[in-house]
Amino acid sequence: MKYISTRGEAPSLSFEDVVLTGLASDGGLYVPETLPKFSKEEIASWAGLEYRELALKIMTPFVANEIPEADLKNLIDKSYDSFRHEAIAPLVQTGHNEWILELFQGPTLAFKDFALQFLGHLLDYVLKKRDQKVVIMGATSGDTGSAAIEGCRDCENVDIFILHPYQRVSEVQRRQMTTVIEKNVHNIALEGNFDDCQNMVKASFADQSFLPEGRQLVAVNSINWARIMAQIVYYFYAGLALGAPHRAISFSVPTGNFGDIFAGYLANQMGLPIEQLVIATNSNDILHRCISDNDHSKKPLIHSLSPSMDIMVSSNFERMLFDLYGRDGAQIKKLMEDFKSGSMVLSDEALEKARELFSSYRLDDNETIDVIREVFEKTEYLLDPHTAIGVQAARETRRSSETPMVCLSTAHPAKFPEAVKQAGQTEDPALPHHMSDLFEREEAYEVIANDMEKVHGFIKSNINA
Structure with a gap:
């Protein structure tokens, strides 16, 4: 299978090359030239498969013949061995035909583990085969960084540098990154917001001249195709558990960068019958404004109780627009040139096509807290603030009560104690046993001004020979 750029001017690449490339040379994002399609009968035959077995079925066509099936199976098995729950992605019912898909059972308690545990093992496999060393440079609004570090901390051929917005992630999120003391792991607290971090990463990919000879940047953000590919699996897994392909399923997805919900769109294109995809946003609501009012304009970023969604430039939306x-x-x-100037307007045809599948909704912090409190009072199930936004967005926009609605739970509530306390909980939610000593661990990170030259200088001086 070949991969092409959304902007049409970069060369097509193989799977392994696309994993190592990240952004295309024309500034676009890589997508498969053609999507694999699964028949209703084939999907039905997967009912009852264990998560790892299903992942192998869905990922194999994207990898084509570049990785032998036995090796791919081994990569997948290793990727999910560190998950705490035997089901990997368990479902919990919270209402009539309303389900929570718990995507926080991985080592860093966030949905990013599904993709980044796999990407870490995949990179190790490809780089060893090529006898190549690379530099990972990534931006995080909270969860990507810790999941990427956990996935790559043991990679011999990788130096990883993660930028997070200084004092704009939760303490648990920060410590999950900064307490990994390995010679190849480096955390940068950038004096700015997430969009500043993301813009610096994108600019660095466009001009990599600051790197030593023989090194290249590799992306771990959701611009990396392998991440999207891994996330498609849990849509099929949840769908099969609730009766697909013989019945349609709907999903509500808390989203900022559009990667997670784009994986749901791809699952639908590949044959999973999805009736509705709900774009759930916080006050940084550019995606909601775009779908509801065709207003895709940049506004000042608001620091919220759901920081992983404090994003105004949703990178993966470009893949959808394509x-x-x-x-x-x-x-x-x-x-994209229009948007760089501050705003873009979708054509009537494109907007109408998007609305056939997508709905959208936004919640502010006060509404988010109310949902956490209400759901806990009724069910004793504790939501993190991002998941709470997804639950309420589903309830407000749901097209049919007869169709199962699956709300993606993107993080464990222990990562966001401030929101949980404001919702009426008297104590911080407990961290899982493997992370119970998190606040006692040594931290290491560098606070750096929002200055490209200073960040590049830090990276260059900390790359291992």
């Missing part, structure tokens, strides 16, 4: 505009790279390039 399909909405008939895979016309020239039109996408023009849209």
Whole structure:
């Protein structure tokens, strides 16, 4: 299988090359030239498969013949061995035909573990085969960083540098990153917001001249195709558990960068019958404004109780636009240039096509706290603030009560004690046993000004020979 850029001017690449490349040379994002399609009969035959077995079925077509099936199976098995729950992605019922898909059972208590545990093992496999060393540079609004570090801490051929916005992630999120004391792990607290971190990473990929000879940057953010690919699996897993393909399923997804919900869109394109995908946002609601009012304009970023969604530039939305505009790279390039100036407007045709599958809703912090309190009072189930937004967005926009609605729970509530306390809990939610000493561990991170030259200087001086 070949991969092409959303802007149409970069060369097509193989799977392994796309994993190591990240952003395309024309500034676009790589997507498969064609998507694999599964028949209703084939999907039905997967009912009852264990999560790892299902992952192998879904990922194999994307990898084609580049990784032998036995090796891919081994990579998948190792990736999910560190998950605490035997089901990997368990479902919990919280209402009539309303389900929570717990995606926080991995080592860093966030859905990012599904993709980044796999990506870490995949990178190790590819780099050893090529006898190559790389530098990972990533931006995080909270969860990507810790999951990437956990996935790559033992990679011999990787130096990893993660930028997080200084004092704009929760203490648990920060400590999950900064207490990993390994010679190849480096944390940068950037004096800015998440979009500043993301913009610096994108600019660094465009000009990698600051790196030593023979090194290249590799992306761990959701611009990396392998992450999206791994996330498709749990949509099929939840769907099969609730009666697909013989009945349609709906999903509500708390999202900022559009990667997680884009994986759901791909699952639908590949044959999973999805009736509705709900884009759930906090006050940083550019995606909700776009779907509801065709207002995709930048506004000042608001620091919220759901910091992983404090994003105004949703990178993966470009992949969606590529399909909405008939895979016309020239039109996408023009849209992205418009957006760089502050705003872009979708065509009526593209917006209508998006609304066939997508709905959207936004909640502010006060509404989020109310949902956490209400759900706990009724069910004794404790939501993190991101999941709470997903639950309420589903309830407000649901098209059919007869269709199962699955709300993706993207993080463990222990990562966001401030929101949980404001919702009326008298004590911080307990961290799982393997993380119970988190607040006693040594931390290491560098606070750096929002200055490209200073960040590049720090990276260059800390790359291992």
